[in-house]
Amino acid sequence: MLWQRAREPHAHRWSLPGGGLGPEEDVEASIRRQLAEKVDVRQLSHVEQLAVFSAPDRVPGPRVVATAFVGLVPSDTDPVVPSDTTWHPVDALPATAFDHEAICRRARSRLASKLSYTNLGFALAPPEFTISALRSLYSAALGYEVSATNLQRVLSRRGLLEPTGAVAPVGPSGGRPAALFRFVAGRLRITDPFAVLRPPSSRNLGT
């Protein structure tokens, strides 16, 4: 989500939301406050620090050190945004201001990595979804196609997926109606990565 700068520097270029750190807040409170001016922050399903960007010349004029965050919203949310603000596909960004394109690339890389070895998928998915919808989400976020069969098995084995019992309405071209799933409650915050080199005799999975 970018907004188009009206004034110099970098007028007309697109910019990440953000702003100065207030005296009574930490950086996460600050970014949530900045975002609240753009969207309904209650729709944020996940927020995490990305990195500090501090090159002396990253912005013209006085030195500005930025703490970049990754904020995710479920794919079904279409928040109302101000007129200068729109969503852009991360693969086709417009001309961006300052180092914001590099920040976006880092964020995209972080997302792709964490999708694979954590339960972060919950943050991208709507409350209920079909496996093929989830497959599309993962494929888009990872940048390559994944198998629906395998995706379902891997997430299920990790104890993340749960069938709702309902089925989705069928599409215009027919086909078997898809079962609806949700991420299990209690796994809606990011947890430990799924590690290799486990402790010996760890028969603790799936719970």
Added chain:
Amino acid sequence: MLWQRAREPHAHRWSLPGGGLGPEEDVEASIRRQLAEKVDVRQLSHVEQLAVFSAPDRVPGPRVVATAFVGLVPSDTDPVVPSDTTWHPVDALPATAFDHEAICRRARSRLASKLSYTNLGFALAPPEFTISALRSLYSAALGYEVSATNLQRVLSRRGLLEPTGAVAPVGPSGGRPAALFRFVAGRLRITDPFAVLRPPSSRNLGT
């Protein structure tokens, strides 16, 4: 590596090395400069940003926003340090200043996670090592025992390990002399994590 504060605030408590950001440097250059006052920074095998700590009351007096880094040195290095500075086991930290204990815990957690799904092990190991020495390193960093057999197999399969041909001198109680290994050159920087949910038909491993 902590140094003991001589003056208030938090006199006599132990503190992470660090300091202010200079006008002509980014945060990584800054932390390397700060560390250079304590140790030989050429021994640093890996440096990465950890997180920003920015609670308004994290230090008394004017607000200080800190960008914390993780810096690793190989286990065989014993750098000369100033008289106020010593190494401490991360499981038994002394009384620390400010929020530095929380920072250490986060760093420890980050290290344990990354050891598992990246090639970060190279940063902890000396240039040459035996498998059991490496096993000790991994066990200490992860906080639980790992199998030497499995560790060697996993790292070998990832193409990270290479035998030197030499063997280590035997210990006082005898036993078969251990073969020496090294991390393969070219893998001495952190690379992409080893991901699950791979793209279809990716026959690209081991190279």
Added chain:
DNA sequence: CAGGTTTTCGCCTTTCGGTCGAAAACGTGG
């Protein structure tokens, strides 16, 4: 040379991930 110690290696089992194709469950059009 017997006994103790440590490392190494091969074998086995389990788990995991990837692939494929058949079957199921819908529409639609003759």
Added chain:
DNA sequence: CCACGTTTTCGACCGAAAGGCGAAAACCTG
């Protein structure tokens, strides 16, 4: 109402990865 296309689901198979175990190897000491 039946043949056909479409989409989803599921089971089966396979290879790769990881964990576990014990025998063998290679050293010491007495």
